[in-house]
Amino acid sequence: MSKSNMDLLEKNSYKWLVLALATYSQASATFVTYGVAPLAALWQQDYGLSQFQTGVLVSAVNLGPIFSMLFIGDALDKYGERWLIGVGSALLGLTMLLASFTNNYIALVIILGFVGVWYGTAQPGGSKVIIKWFPKSQRGLAMGIRQTGIPIGGAVAAALLPGIYLRFGSSFAVLTQTILSVLGGILFSLLYRDQSITKINNGSNRTFKEKMITIFKNKRLHPIFLVGITMISLQMILVAHLMVFLAEKLTISISFSGKILSIVLIAGMIGRVVIAWVSDWLWKGNRTIPLTICVWCAILGLIMLLFLSNDWSIWVTIILCAWLGFFGIGWFSLFIVEVSERASEDSIGLTVSFALTLNQFAIVLAPALFGFLVDWQGSYYTAWICLIILISISGFWLMFSLAVSKKTTNNMIQVLPEKRG
Known part of the structure; x- marks a missing residue:
């Protein structure tokens, strides 16, 4: 087999690993952000929060990406996906971990807002990974599989976190979110291969x-x-x-x-x-x-x-x-x-x-x-x-x-x- 055919075979095999990495990274990030909703319902009971206060906790996570995604998207085009998605996923989990160290409502809202900021790396980064590694004839299927990471992450969070919270406490539930998200970031950083910066930028110096x-x-x-x-x-x-x-x-x-x-x-x-x-x-x-x-x-x-x-x-x-x-x-x-x-x-x-x-x-x-x-x-x-x-x-x-x-x-x-x- 010629070297070019071997390279092509290796690339075809590797892209499915890339898809698995992108899907897990999305699922683990969503496990954190979507997991805020069931946790908020339990925090409401424990801390006597109103419906409005409980809703604000969920809104804070959703507001975060508004302030970060544009800048993250531009950075993805300039520097590639590997470290932005990997580090972003790790920081997402570590920031969520801070929620286990506070009983102050305002501090919790601020922490969840920053959790949302780091979530801004998951969607655009994972989407660009699929566009880069899959030909147009397979892009739809690959993107569809990657997008299942969102409902899967949300469903697992809704199924697991309340039970963990009630049996082991709030801190352990948050720690579970942190571990899965950080693991996703580490795996992506270790196993994903970026193209060279020159190829990524494609010769463009636009601001x-x-x-x-x-x-x-x-x-x-x-x-x-x-x-x-x-x-x-x-x-x-x-x-x-x-x-x-x-x-x-x-x-x-x-x-x-x-x-x-x-x-x-x-x-x-x-x-x-x-x-x-x-x-x-x-x-x-x-x-x-x-x-x-x-x-x-x-x-x-x-x-x-x-x-x-x-x-x-x-x-x-x-x-x-x-x-x-x-x-x-x-x-x-x-x-x-x-x-x-x-x-x-x-x-x-x-x-x-x-x-x-x-x-x-x-x-x-x-x-x-x-x-x-x-x-x-x-x-x-x-x-x-x-x-x-x-x-x-x-x-x-x-x-x-x-x-x-x-x-x-x-x-x-x-x-x-x-x-x-």
Whole structure:
């Protein structure tokens, strides 16, 4: 076997190790950040916190990435992924460890805010790893697998941390988060290979400001950004409000509606892999068409949700909620790949970070605004309608951009033979 074939075989094998490292790193980081929610519920009981104070603890983690992801994305483009993801994951865990040394509420909020800052390395860094190591024909599947790290990390945190907390105490629960996150950082730093800095920068010396201007001027990204904002709003609203909505609408127990929500999340995890894989297999790397389908399928599910009643079979309700989970959560892998592939080659990390920063604002604001509309109107109807309208706007814009892209491609195909002649 020639040296070039051996190198190719080694690279093909190594990329699957890279995928495993990126997935574990994402899962361990999410185990910390998503684990704040069950810990906050237990802290509320132990320290007599109000609902507002408990909510602020969760919000603090989600606010952190807003202040860090843009700068981390730019650093990823300049210096590579190895040390930024590795050290970021380790610092994420070590910062969380500080929470076990304080009983002061304000100090806890500040600590959790810094935990969120370090979480800013996980998403853009892991996404760039997939773009770098996997060809376009396999990118969707690889990104889908990596994205399962988020629901897996969250599910394991919800399953394990309350039991650990109640049996061994708050400090031991936090220590568990620290160990898993630091281990993820160490493994990534030891086993991941970066490209040379010259190759990473690709000969570009553009400043942060110049790259940001390019992102703003890239009109192909604008509809994708809006899809991200509206669909992540749907995702967070489902997580925050669907349980109570189902319990009130169908007069079922919160416990049973919680089981339906778990089906939504499982369907979303499956969707993140399946939909992304289908974009590789059926649409040959075209992400816009399946992403558009996801948007309109989610809208269809929300419209059906408006007519939900006790007259429906519970199985029809479960199928509808699974549909919403599959498309309303499963869209995310396509979104990340689409943003990455529409970005300039020397600013993939920064572009993904910018998109995720926009999403992060929606993650913080959407559940609260939805709840405000429900309280103001005294029903969920207006809130669901507003959400449907917003997602529809993003769907129409995405369809328009797809039509323009096809027209441009067809014009280029028609012009090329004329130039040859």
